[in-house]
Amino acid sequence: MRKILVVGAGQSGLQLALGLLSHGYEVTLMTNRTADEVRDGKVMSTQCMFASALQTERDLGLNFWEPQAPRIEGLGVSVAAPDGTRPIDWVGRLDGYAQSVDQRVKMAGWLKAFTERGGQLVIHGAAVSDLDYFAGRYDLVLVAAGKGELVGMFGRDAARSPYTSPQRALAVSYVHGLGPRPEHPDFHAVRCNLVPTVGELFVMPTLTTSGPADILFWEGVPGGPLDVFDGVNDPAEHLRTTLELMKQFVPWEYDRARGVELTDANATLAGRYTPVVRDAVGELPSGGLVLGVADVVVANDPITGQGSNNAAKCAASYLDSILARGDKPFDGEWMRATFERYWDYAGHVTKWTNAMLSPPPEHVLGLIGAGGQLQPVADRFANGFDDPSDFEEWFFEPERAQNYLASLSA
Incomplete structure (x- = not known):
């Protein structure tokens, strides 16, 4: 049985840890707060999860609050x-x-489910030295804690990070x-x-x-x-x-x-925080490698409401990559390929989010205005929050926007 350590108990870390448990992996989850401390603490985020991200939770039987949460x-x-x-x-x-669903509710519930399903929970605020100690005892170490010392292991990807x-x-x-x-x-x-x-x-x-x-x-x-x-x-x-x-x-x-x-x-x-894309692989002092997860490596501004959606889809993508690896080693080449597979989705989110942070160009103003006159434009814009890759077809380029509006008029 392969042993995996997940550091961080947010949307991505918990979803991935629970997914690995369901496939028979021996999973240790390290976090700095108990379930009760999470539930009784401060709100951690806003979150609106759209249909395809919600489906990744349903696939693992983790949609505990679906009947109660407003649709x-x-x-x-x-x-x-x-x-x-x-x-x-x-x-x-x-x-x-x-x-x-308030992350205090969700993460507290998922932490309890993790232990009930046989996961090993360690309440400890992890430092780089801790990971250096543990790395040799696990087949794979995943870092899903997006704040603090651990993030410093993952260098900024300047080519993918326009903001400083x-x-x-x-x-x-x-x-x-x-x-x-x-x-x-x-x-x-x-x-x-x-x-x-x-x-x-x-x-x-x-x-x-x-x-x-x-x-x-x-x-x-x-x-x-x-x-x-x-x-x-x-x-x-x-x-x-x-x-x-x-x-x-x-x-x-x-x-x-x-x-x-x-x-x-x-x-x-x-x-406030700076939107950033980081290198996916972190190197420990001993030379061991760890793989960054979700907002550790892709942290977008929340203006497009994609944080929890990205986290859920990163967890689902990484789970698929881990399962496909079988008994082969989780080496640096595999880690980078695993991230790039996720980036095929997250890259669209990052491009759209960064575009929305800037003053909109004239053709985007025209599209937003058209939403009030043409219901298909309003509906397509809304559903882009579930599938941001669709914006490539009609939103970014003036000619494509013009052609799209012309097709509706015709």
């Missing part, structure tokens, strides 16, 4: 004007529903009491509110520790009017600031958020 059936876009109106406002329907600083300041609030969106009161949708030159507000239904809720998520251009959450440590002040900015920039969202309350004392999060 997200659409994705809407609004563009704010300086006078507080919405010259553009539409919603596209998803072919398959999406869902969001954070592109957005991030601020998250989980709330109860958000009113329905009057344009579609009969179904749930993620709403993307674009405020040109200022940033974006995302609103999405979720399932949290206290039941169904909503996430209010500001992404602010650094140095701009939304970049005001650094040093705001009081959750109540964080929410007040969130609502004041909504009132100023997206009053239609503020109107349904007047009475919201935080879901719990740990329901806010703020920060």
